[in-house]
Amino acid sequence: MVSSNCSTDDSFKYTLYGCIFSMVFVLGLISNCVAIYIFICTLKVRNETTTYMLNLAISDLLFVLTLPFRIYYFAIKDWPFGDIVFKISVTLFYTNMYGSIFFLTCISVDRFLAIVHPFRSKTLRTKRNAKIVCVAVWITVIAGSVPASFFQSTSHRNGSEGQPLKTCFENFSEATWRTYLSRIVIFIEIVGFFIPLILNVTCSTMVLRTLNKPVTLSRNKLSKNKVLRMILVHLVIFCFCFVPYNITLILYSLMRTQTWINCSVITAVRTMYPITLCIAVSNCCFDPIIYYFTSDSIQNSIKKKHRSTRRRDSRFSETQISDNFIQHGLQTLKAKIFDNESTI
Secondary structure: OOOOOOOOOOOHHHHHHHHHHHHHHHHHHHHHHHHHHHHHHHOOOOOHHHHHHHHHHHHHHHHHOOHHHHHHHHHHOOOOOHHHHHHHHHHHHHHHHHHHHHHHHHHHHHHHHHHHOOOOOOOOOOHHHHHHHHHHHHHHHHHHHHHHHHOOOOEEEEOOOOOEEEEOOOOOOHHHHHHHHHHHHHHHHHHHHHHHHHHHHHHHHHHHHHHOOHHHHOOOHHHHHHHHHHHHHHHHHHHHHHHHHHHHHHHHHHHHOOOOOOHHHHHHHHHHHHHHHHHHHOHHHHHHHHHHHHOHHHHHHHHHHHHHHHHHHHHHHHHHHHHHHHHHHHHHHHHHHHHHHHHO
């Protein structure tokens, strides 16, 4: 049982959430809107990988659009938006987090099939199958996220001046944790985190082993370095965003089900949980980095945009130079005419 004398002040989380969520909202909104625009309007050729990326960007954007409600709540400590908006916000939070994990895993598995089994995977790696996988991912994460929102609801408390306030995203009873939430955590950790983590690490390891074989050493060194950089960026972002939070969530669940009595551990977990949650939410900003390093078509699209912008700028500067040259010539001609007239 958790000792009743074990008290921890984690009020810093309100300021932390407000600041980090505001940054994630701005950066995530811009980057994911740009990514979706590139996927839909700019890319002429879409493959399996870009299908997964487009769905990942949509998942990120949906979550980012709910952040202003959370920012308001953590700033004011009151929820005036009602239970329906609250449940939608909770559902989209878990849908984004575990949807991101699944879609990143799909990208990793797709890369594994393309490099390790390029011929045998031709029938599997089709755009139609990629769309089917994306639909299955959406159904899975929504089905797993909706129940979590049913166990979270707003509750009433009195503010500092005695006014009634609604709280949410926190303060669930120990009985709710022991009866329902701990089981949900076990399920989502196994299905939504550990299995994808194993798949990501295994696929990346197999790709690295394949690239280091003597047969592949003679290939283009530049393309090989690009694949290695792609794998490194993918794994670093996946592990940085999701490993700390999911491990802390397990420890937090053990704490809330009164499995521990150690106050120092409880203090550490209560301190780490808000920090790791903010890191997990920041995946909305890091995912576009994966888009850039994973897809050659996206890099080419951005480079084309950059080249066209430079061409427009160069044309504009050339026009400016020619205009200045003409104006200078006219002024010189006028000066000469004026000098000739004054000497007559």
